[in-house]
Amino acid sequence: MPNIVSEQQTSTRFSHRLKTPLLAIVAWALLFLASFSSQWQLLENKGFDLLSVYTAPMQSTLPITIVGIDEPSFAEIGLRWPWPRGLHAELVDKLRQAGAAVIAFDLIMDVASTPDQDSQLADAIKKSGNVVLAADWVFQETTYARQWLRVDPLNEFIQAGASGGLATMTLDGDMIIRQLPHNRDAFWRVILDKFDQARPGLLPPVKLPNKPMIRYLGPDHTFPYVSYYQAIDPDKYLPKDFFRDQIVLVGRDTKASPDAGAAQADTFPTPFTASTRWLTPGVELHANILENVVLDLELEQAPPAARYGLLTVAILLATLGMRRWRPLLSALLGIVLMAAIIGMDWWLFRYSNIWLPAASPLFGIVLIYLGQGGMTLYTEQQRKRQIKLAFEHYVPPQVVAEIISHPEQLKLGGQKREVTLLFTDLKGFTAISEQMSPEAVSRLLNRHLTEMTRIILHHNGTVDKFIGDAIMAFWGAPLDDPQQAVHACRAAMEMQEAMVIMRQQLSSEGLPPLYMRIGIHSGSAIVGNMGSNDRFDYSAIGDTVNLASRLEGINKLYDTEILLSENTAAQIQKNFTLRQVDKVKVKGKLEAVEIFTLETNEIINSLNQEAIDAYRSSQWDQSESLWKRVLEISPQDRIAAIYLQRIAAFRKTPPQEKWGGAVLLEKM
Incomplete structure (x- = not known):
């Protein structure tokens, strides 16, 4: 791997x-x-x-009341906008009589109306002494210039004692007013100055941050409103002393009225508009600003x-x-x-x-x-x-998928698993390679290994490594395979069938024939990533691996192509015809191992089994007779020849009693 x-x-x-x-x-x-x-x-x-929205107090605590120029007032008064200034004069008189601390009009009164109307309002302003009128900036475009011009209240009203405050506010890019105006003559400053004159000592010092922002107390109409028509007749519509000590803001509160004209334009979106869908009158924005400043509620950006x-x-x-x-x-x-x-x-x-x-x-x-x-x-x-890319040439696709799905398996260390090991080796390949050029040897070896690898993968095996011309493969890891021994043996048989075809091809190409030996053993092994922290192989180690390798070499002795251990044979006996070969003790193993090969000749298998049983019972004559019958069927049978040699030796020097038929292979 x-x-x-x-x-x-x-x-x-x-x-x-x-x-x-x-x-x-x-x-x-x-x-x-x-x-x-x-x-x-x-x-x-x-x-x-x-x-x-989520921190708003939803109520006002200061004495601020808004007189709204609203639809009910248009209906009750019965006049279209703009209303005569004598009506505003009447409102100022009523509010003065009601004890209002400040009367602030969020209305631009920069153009003279009729002299008598302006005179009435000027007289009312003079009597009251606490009136604030709004100023504004307007954009003017002429043939010669484009400029912003300040629009102040009519001079007649200023001379009468009214104070002008700039009511302009800055719109953000989404048309919402969040910035608190802090110019020196801001509308709210002038209102508070008037209040301080009317009620000295009640207001705390105003300290604003560098760029203050408005904390809205709530959506539209969070502050108390009364209709204009109610304010000019408070005795009829309002409780006694309703306006006493109040800051009264007069402004438009219209949504859609045919009589309102331009009066319905003074509404703005606020942070609450997204949830309420309602705009807030501009006059209420000033109320929010006043409460922010007085109660120190304004916000500062970090x-x-x-x-x-x-x-x-x-x-x-x-x-x-x-x-x-x-x-x-x-x-x-x-x-x-x-x-x-x-x-x-x-x-x-x-x-x-x-x-x-x-x-x-x-x-x-x-x-x-x-x-x-x-x-x-x-x-x-x-x-x-x-x-x-790393594994697809060494393991079947389903194994690659398992590794991809469970990459945690690709860590140093292993786990004990039941596996079936397969070792292959080419007979006499070293001698053959010495007769060929390095390029020819490489081509031949790659050709052989490619075909053998294809067969192993086809039968769900995992190619562990190539050792020269030898192959180590196993079944049962990383995926469990209940039929691992069967798959390994089927792969071994197909590999030997492929070798027959390859020998024919090599012969036609004038190349020497190749023969391969295979050893297969099933048992427990440690399977996983073996090596150092920086470089390791996915491999199997343990006695199972060693015995499978030994079985491959033992093929030389019996001139067999495939040898299986008894563990493997026990798992495949229902799927294959097995021929018992011998009982051997290999170097480093205390217990003898029964070994088998795959055989398709039923007659030879039957004679072979009887001959081995007689041999292990020290019935030399019967065993010898049976082995000779095997040779009559297959004259080149190396297994029969070996047993006949042993029988001849045991007749001269009998084995120990209860010897069990095992033979020690010291060089294997």
Whole structure:
């Protein structure tokens, strides 16, 4: 059997050990580069949205109320948008009388309407002293320029005491607002300044991180809403002191109304939109920002060092844990690591107001799992191909399949198995080879070994090794074979039949004839990989192997082509006609072994058995007569000739009593 399997396994292990850290480096580099792309940021944002949804308090705790310009108000008031500013003046007066701390309009009032309407609103603003109006940026394109222009509230309202706050917010690539505006005149800053003027000492100092992000308290309408028509008549529709000390935000809350016109455009998707399918009014975004700032709920994105540090740790742990890739165990480890990262991310988001983008480490674990799995499968396929290439010329296909399915058998060491060993050798091949050129000898030997190997494999045997012109093969390993002895003997007979054909071919080619001897023995042997840790053969060792080899050599004495031990004969006696040859003691063995050959002549077999029985009973005359009858049928029978020689010797020097008929073969 070939010994390249151990070398292949060593190479595979080394290659896998080399590829594993390389995979980790490649995965880290790919995710590091991907993290700078806008598409990856959108993916990270989805993680932010999920954390926002699953950590949201789902309620507001600050005195913030939203007055919604909604469909019921359009129906009740009966006017199309834009409403007259005298109506807003009435609202300001009612809210002032109700004790509102701040009145903030999330409406752009940059263009003058009728003088009397603007005058009414200016008077109401002046009386109230706590009104904030929204400013915005608009994009303007003319023949000469394309630019962003700031749109501030009408100067008349500013002179009346209103404060202008920039209500513009930044949209991310997926049109969701996550960034908390932190410019100096942001809408929320102006509102809080007004509140501090109205209720001094109640607000804590505002400290924002470098790039704050909004923690949404919930989906749309998490904050308390009242309709505009209710707010202008609070005595009728609302409890007493409903607006006292409240920050009142006035803005559009329309979804689809023919009277709303442009008023229905001020809605935006939030992290909750994916699950609720509803957009959130822009005025409520400002309410979220106010509560974030006052209660210090705003979020800070973790610095790059933390993000890439987590990516490194995740890939390192995944690589170490999955270096010996097992689909289920590696998947379980990956799930545990991912759960730990998600849990840590949730905890930081919920309790530390830190958003640690986790898409990169999570994908890193997946990449390591898939990469290790892919490398393992690729290595496994390579190993199977190499095993097949290494063994397909030495063992039958089903044995190759068994080795591929159970590669753990290909390790140093062996196991005790019941096997049948077969040894072959060419008679006088050395003398023949001396008469031929090396090239001719090689061609002849390859021709012979190829045909014999084909026959052995055809009968489910395993070719152990070639020793010059000799072959060692066995049955019963690595696969169990209940018919191992039968298969070995059938192979032996077919091999001898093939030798007859080969001799005819060699004769026609002018080459000398070849004769082959075969020894077969069944018994226990140690079968497995024998050798050193770096180089070993799949082979069989033990007394069974030695005796099979001895039987091959004993053929010379009896001029037989095939000799079997009694162990093998006992397993095949129902399938073959056997001829008992002798009872021999070989060197190194204490017990004598009955040996047999395969014979098809029933008459010779019958005479042979009677002759041996008489011989072992010291009935020399009867045995001699029977052997002579064998020679009459087969004059060249070497077995009969040997027994006649022994009988002649025993007549002169009789054997010891109870000698048992065994003969000692000292040179075998």
